Amino acid sequence: MSEAQRLAWAVDTLQAGGLADPVREARLLWRNVGEDDRFEAAVTRRAARVPMSHVLGYRDFWKHRFTVTSDVLDPRPETETLVEAALEVPFRKVLDLGTGSGAIIISLLAERSEARGVGTDISERGILVAGANAAAIGVVDRLILPLSDWYDDVGGQYDLIVSNPPYIALDEMPDLAPEVSHEPRMALTDEDDGLSCYRIICAGAPSRLVAGGWLMVEIGPTQGEAVAAMMSAAGLVSVEIRPDLDGRHRVVMGQKPL
Structure with a gap:
């Protein structure tokens, strides 16, 4: 087949798979x-989603290409x-x-050469992927990647704690796009109400932040008020909800008092 014929076949195949923009993907x-x-x-x-x-x-x-x-x-x-x-x-x-x-x-370490x-992660295979990305992007000498269930094996205090935890509620999982089934389930859902990981993260943050340090987490679009309340209850101040480019609540942040 010629290039045009192969592309036409690809478009037809992707369209049959239910892809919204088969031409672009082909x-x-x-x-x-x-x-x-x-x-x-x-x-x-790809047609199999x-x-x-x-x-x-x-x-x-951000500014780099990550192995996935x-x-x-999937970032x-x-x-x-x-x-x-x-x-x-x-x-x-x-701390991430x-x-x-x-x-x-x-991405953060690449922007701050002194940092x-x-x-942490509970997946050994995930840690290996992160390590390969750190090496490829040139920050491996400034990054430690321990196996840890949230704070369990983490010591010291930090200026900044970030996290994108599993925040999809169990009853929301059946409605997700087919592609999601190919991602690690434990990175998507807490098998509960979508908020249990935030309860752990927010409760543990004050003891692991320096005075004036920040906690910042990604959230689902409907979770802003609940997570902001958790940060306030943990004693953090200047609590704020940030929108993404689509105007949906996406980040909640709070600071440990000075």
């Missing part, structure tokens, strides 16, 4: 894969709202709870 796969056999395999996987980042093996996030596998959450553009907010405050020591691919903390960080 062209993206052609540019990034190219070779006939690999292209056909990539199109078939395997996330594009898994098909290509990467996701562009089925062992980590979403809206998570850049958290990175942007974090870069507005001073920090030399940062549930780091996954490392997209958040690696050092700790990124």
Whole structure:
């Protein structure tokens, strides 16, 4: 088949798979894969609703390209709202709870050459992905990646704590896009009301923040008020809810009093 014929086949295949913009996706796969056999395999996987980042093996996030596998959450553009907010405050020591691919903390360390960080996760395979990304982006010498269930194996105090925890409620899971089924379930839902991880993070933050340090978390669009109340109850001040570019609540932040 000619290139035009292969692209036409790809568009038809992707359209049959229910993709909203099969032309754009076909062209993206052609540019990034190219070779006939690999292209056909990539199109078939994408038509089966395997996330594009898994098909290509990467996701562009903030200013860098991150390796992404089925062992980590696919970094979403809206998570850049958290990175942007974090870069507005001073920090030399940062903790990322549930780091996954490392997209958040690696992006922060790449912007602040004097900063050092700790990124925790309960997934050993996820930690390996984060480590590979840290090495590729040049911050591996300033990042420690321990296996830890939230704060369990974390010591010291930090200027900044960030997290994008599992916040999808159990009863919301069946309504998610088919692509989500290819991501690690434990990175998506707490198997509860979507707020249990925030209860742990907010309660533990004051003892692990220096005076004046900040806690910042990504949230689902309906969770802002509940998480803001948790931060206030934990003794944090200057609590604020930040919207993403679509105007939806996306980040809640609070500061430990000086």
